[in-house]
Amino acid sequence: MISESTAHVPFRLFSPPDVQAGAAVALGRNHASWFLVLARPEELCPSRPIFCLNFALPDDRSAFDARSAGGKHVFAVGGAMSDDIMDHLTALLDQEGCAPVNVVEVYPNNPFYLRALVEVLVPDRELMYACARCGKWETQLGPRFMRCGGCRRRCYCSTKVRSCVQLCS
Structure with missing residues (x-):
């Protein structure tokens, strides 16, 4: 999640x-x-x-x-x-x-x-x-990255990137 x-x-x-x-x-x-x-x-x-x-x-x-x-x-x-x-x-x-x-x-x-x-x-x-998948860094005025709901440690830059990732349990 x-x-x-x-x-x-x-x-x-x-x-x-x-x-x-x-x-x-x-x-x-x-x-x-x-x-x-x-x-x-x-x-x-x-x-x-x-x-x-x-x-x-x-x-x-x-x-x-x-x-x-x-x-x-x-x-x-x-x-x-x-x-x-x-x-x-x-x-x-x-x-x-x-x-x-x-x-x-x-x-x-x-x-x-x-x-x-x-x-x-x-x-x-x-x-x-930085995005855990692609390595892109957050920007100063842009939206913050989404956190993994399982581990709360990883961040992802977009829903497209996070859909490629196996989710934490």
């Missing part, structure tokens, strides 16, 4: 100090991955995701849909670009001056380049989502 999109709640926009000359960005999800995404497609940069933010070690199932004690999403930042990612994440602010994440734990140097565990402060309804 697929539920229709909820009332249009725009995703929360953040202003980065130096990404795409100040273009607005949002925190987004595509399956189990977290992204920093341009809020609107730009002519000079057709790819909307700027960075993949999370890092999961192979076979670490605990990294997917992890939650803090307060019930908020958490993910690990790591990999070769982890310092750049942390710099960008910690510099972002919305129009009220709120950050998208809170650094929960900073890891010591390690061979996996894991840098930190961060807690997402943005509510689910204000995150940007």
Whole structure:
């Protein structure tokens, strides 16, 4: 069963100090991955995701849909670009001056380049989502994608796309 999109709640926009000359960005999800995404497609940069933010070690199932004690999403930042990612994440602010994440734990140097565990402060309804089938991202002023009524995790961009998908039980 697929539920229709909820009332249009725009995703929360953040202003980065130096990404795409100040273009607005949002925190987004595509399956189990977290992204920093341009809020609107730009002519000079057709790819909307700027960075993949999370890092999961192979076979670490605990990294997917992890939650803090307060019930908020958490993910690990790591990999070769982890310092750049942390710099960008910690510099972002919305129009009220709120950050998208809170650094929960900073890891010591390690061979996996894991840098930190961060807690997402943005509510689910204000995150940007990619279609679970085709990968297309939601748009700033367009309708929100429909959520799967079974798992409530997947989002689909249209009824045509969702009709091709085997539904959750």
